[in-house]
Amino acid sequence: MPDFxxxxxxxxxxxxxxxxxxxxxxxxxxxxLMIALPLALARSSKKRRYWIPAYSYxxxxxxxxxxxxxxxxxYGLGQFPMITESFLWPVLGDxxxxxxxxxxxxxxxxxxxxxxxxxxxxxxxxxxAAKAFGMSWGLMxxxxxxxxxxxxxxxxxxxxxxxxxxxxxxxxxITVWDLMGETRSVFSRTYALEIFLYAAIIYFLxxxxxxxxxxxxxxxxxxxxxxx
Amino acid sequence: xxxKLTLVTVLFSLFFFGAAQADKIRxxxxxxxxxxxxxxxxxxxxxxxxxxxKALCEQMKADCEIVAQDWDGIIPGLLAKKYDAIIxxxxxxxxxxxxxxxxxxxxxxYLRFIAKKNxxxxxSKSGLKGKKLGAQRATISxxxxxxxxxxxxxVKVYDTQEAVFLDLKAGRLDSVLVDAYPGYDWLxxxxxxxxxHVGDTIDINDKIGIAIRKGDSAxxxxxxxxxKEILASGAYKxxxxxxxxxxxx
Numbered sequence: 019m020p021d022f023x024x025x026x027x028x029x030x031x032x033x034x035x036x037x038x039x040x041x042x043x044x045x046x047x048x049x050x051l052m053i054a055l056p057l058a059l060a061r062s063s064k065k066r067r068y069w070i071p072a073y074s075y076x077x078x079x080x081x082x083x084x085x086x087x088x089x090x091x092x093y094g095l096g097q098f099p100m101i102t103e104s105f106l107w108p109v110l111g112d113x114x115x116x117x118x119x120x121x122x123x124x125x126x127x128x129x130x131x132x133x134x135x136x137x138x139x140x141x142x143x144x145x146x147a148a149k150a151f152g153m154s155w156g157l158m159x160x161x162x163x164x165x166x167x168x169x170x171x172x173x174x175x176x177x178x179x180x181x182x183x184x185x186x187x188x189x190x191x192i193t194v195w196d197l198m199g200e201t202r203s204v205f206s207r208t209y210a211l212e213i214f215l216y217a218a219i220i221y222f223l224x225x226x227x228x229x230x231x232x233x234x235x236x237x238x239x240x241x242x243x244x245x246x
Numbered sequence: 247x248x249x250k251l252t253l254v255t256v257l258f259s260l261f262f263f264g265a266a267q268a269d270k271i272r273x274x275x276x277x278x279x280x281x282x283x284x285x286x287x288x289x290x291x292x293x294x295x296x297x298x299x300k301a302l303c304e305q306m307k308a309d310c311e312i313v314a315q316d317w318d319g320i321i322p323g324l325l326a327k328k329y330d331a332i333i334x335x336x337x338x339x340x341x342x343x344x345x346x347x348x349x350x351x352x353x354x355x356y357l358r359f360i361a362k363k364n365x366x367x368x369x370s371k372s373g374l375k376g377k378k379l380g381a382q383r384a385t386i387s388x389x390x391x392x393x394x395x396x397x398x399x400x401v402k403v404y405d406t407q408e409a410v411f412l413d414l415k416a417g418r419l420d421s422v423l424v425d426a427y428p429g430y431d432w433l434x435x436x437x438x439x440x441x442x443h444v445g446d447t448i449d450i451n452d453k454i455g456i457a458i459r460k461g462d463s464a465x466x467x468x469x470x471x472x473x474k475e476i477l478a479s480g481a482y483k484x485x486x487x488x489x490x491x492x493x494x495x
Contacts, residue, residue, distance in 0.1 A: 093409065093412060093413075093416075096412070096413065096416035096417075096418060097416065102416060102417055107417075111416075111417070111418050113402065113418075191405055193380075193402040193403060193404055193413075199403075202318070202383060202384075203383055203384070203388065203392065203403060206318065206383055206384030206388075207341050207384075207389055208341060209321050209322070209341065209342065209344070209345045211322070
């Protein structure tokens with residue numbers, strides 16, 4: 019029989035943790051998307067000086083576990099006096115900042131690759147039409163390529179944000195009091211396994227709301243595709 | 247048919263009798279809490295807890311197996327019968343007693359703050375206001391910090407004690423709260439000479455016991471009897487002396 023008094027006793031800690039998790043996911047997905055846009059363009063470029071750096075970045079962040087990236091950012095950088103004594107330390111010395119940076123860099127790599135897929139899926143005719151209108155490269159990217167790519171890639175991007183939400187639980191290992199961090203500490207003093215069930219329900223509800231929001235946006239941005 | 251049934255009964259009783267006869271006690275420890283339990287370079291478990299466990303087993307004439315288990319899952323593992331006892335410097339707390347039983351205490355624990363020498367910190371709610379304080383998650387120290395300083399200071403909890411000390415040295419923490427004896431052990435290492443205790447020893451009436459499953463009172467009795475015997479025989483004192491120049495009982 020689950021012990022519901024746990025909810026009243028530790029409810030505020032779950033709430034605090036949920037807010038931190040939401041904040042981290044919201045900020046990292048938005049900043050990550052902003053990094054991913056130019057990254058995807060560079061990755062799709064035919065010029066070596068653009069696609070090689072972009073590809074290396076994506077390869078590194080997709081090829082290593084997020085947990086290791088967070089550990090390197092948090093514990094690794096803290097080992098060097100060069101960094102601990104520099105102007106960067108107020109940011110890199112802070113666990114939440116490290117978590118935000120780690121999640122952002124990670125999701126940017128995945129999102130860039132999703133967007134690249136979107137860019138490649140744009141019908142050739144649309145690009146040719148833009149060129150025929152005499153659009154410059156920049157204008158074409160801004161008006162045709164990126165908006166189209168984002169629309170095509172949107173469902174896959176929604177998936178990435180959901181993965182990001184669940185991946186964000188890893189920041190609890192670098193002392194951030196996110197939902198998982200609070201959950202683990204509450205569990206460690208109660209040993210009540212239902213604590214994890216409550217956390218799972220909260221993550222589930224967050225995911226549920228996220229998918230709804232993404233579906234609504236998808237319907238809106240792709241409404242021109244609907245046949246009447 | 248009847249013969250078959252008898253045969254099955256005999257086999258079954260042999261099986262259970264055999265299991266009971268073997269008398270193997272599986273004991274879990276963490277293996278990451280020097281000098282109480284840790285792994286040597288060969289990966290063998292050593293430390294005060296491990297030596298006490300071996301001395302108790304010898305005293306009980308029991309066949310024991312000592313296994314390493316991460317701290318987070320150490321009580322769930324006991325409940326799942328992966329092992330029969332936990333000898334891992336576990337504090338006897340009311341919250342834990344809802345899930346498991348404890349033997350008589352085999353040593354007493356205190357908490358101490360550690361900070362850089364001449365940090366000028368005063369250990370009080372106002373003295374530590376806004377300071378960054380660290381402890382290992384799922385420990386009495388972490389709970390003490392969460393209960394007393396969560397609202398006024400910046401409390402950070404870590405998965406391992408090593409990570410807590412690492413962040414103290416990186417300058418991310420102003421002070422750490424740690425069990426007195428592992429803290430003493432850490433301070434004696436030459437790398438850490440820039441650090442010292444701050445404030446008084448915090449006595450939170452913390453007694454360290456052996457955790458066993460509820461209802462396993464036969465095993466508890468055996469451990470308690472053996473503990474009294476090694477205290478009387480001097481075996482306990484000898485093990486204590488291997489680690490600390492003062493008694494920790």
